[in-house]
Amino acid sequence: MNKKELEIIKEKALENHIPIIMDDTLEVIAKSLKELKPNRILEIGTAVGYSAMCFSEYLQTGGIIDTIERDEERIKEAKINIKNVGVEDKIKIYEGDAVEILPTLNEKYDMIFIDAAKGKYPFFLKESIRMLSEKGIIFADNILYKGYVLSDYNKHKQRTAVRNLREYIKEVTENPNLETEILEVGDGLAISKRK
Numbered sequence: 070m071n072k073k074e075l076e077i078i079k080e081k082a083l084e085n086h087i088p089i090i091m092d093d094t095l096e097v098i099a100k101s102l103k104e105l106k107p108n109r110i111l112e113i114g115t116a117v118g119y120s121a122m123c124f125s126e127y128l129q130t131g132g133i134i135d136t137i138e139r140d141e142e143r144i145k146e147a148k149i150n151i152k153n154v155g156v157e158d159k160i161k162i163y164e165g166d167a168v169e170i171l172p173t174l175n176e177k178y179d180m181i182f183i184d185a186a187k188g189k190y191p192f193f194l195k196e197s198i199r200m201l202s203e204k205g206i207i208f209a210d211n212i213l214y215k216g217y218v219l220s221d222y223n224k225h226k227q228r229t230a231v232r233n234l235r236e237y238i239k240e241v242t243e244n245p246n247l248e249t250e251i252l253e254v255g256d257g258l259a260i261s262k263r264k
């Protein structure tokens with residue numbers, strides 16, 4: 070894995086305002102992946118491949134990341150990036166809307182990273198629980214959305230997103246089979262495991 074190239078991709082993504090994973094969020098996830106040694110990872114929201122490439126370092130030998138992206142430009146860029154970093158044998162991109170692709174998947178995943186349309190988080194959660202392995206962990210990025218989610222702010226134009234993120238939190242905390250913590254790293258990170 071070409072780490073220098075990965076660093077260049079990160080800088081370019083930041084310059085272009087692509088919402089890649091924040092350093093403190095990545096640090097938390099990396100720490101848990103080191104322990105977990107996942108065989109299969111599912112990512113919803115590839116963008117230009119940055120987080121998937123970071124996660125790929127922690128896969129078991131022969132492990133795979135399935136990642137979903139619907140934006141054609143970003144898919145194109147992600148493919149080039151993944152090749153340049155030399156991890157193309159570890160990352161498979163599913164091209165299209167995750168709402169349509171997720172129901173077609175039937176793997177068991179040790180780690181699932183939800184990082185796409187906020188209004189779809191409750192649906193992504195349902196599909197993620199269905200495919201979560203026994204030891205699996207679900208991470209949901211941007212769960213606090215600039216603080217809107219825990220405030221009583223309702224008039225923001227992103228209120229559908231906020232409502233659905235609140236719904237996600239309600240579901241993970243009320244689900245008797247899950248244990249969840251919510252961390253104020255980055256834009257908020259929800260971490261759910263099976264009890």
Ligand code: SAH
Binds near residue numbers: 116120121137167189
């Ligand atoms: N995980 C990436 C950042 C993802 S940004 C990283 O940290 O490097 C969120 C991405 O999700 C965007 O590129 C957006 O196009 C994509 N996306 C949003 N909703 C989606 C959906 N319903 N299906 C597929 N991709 C989606």
Ligand code: MG
Binds near residue numbers: 090184
């Ligand atoms: Mg994010």
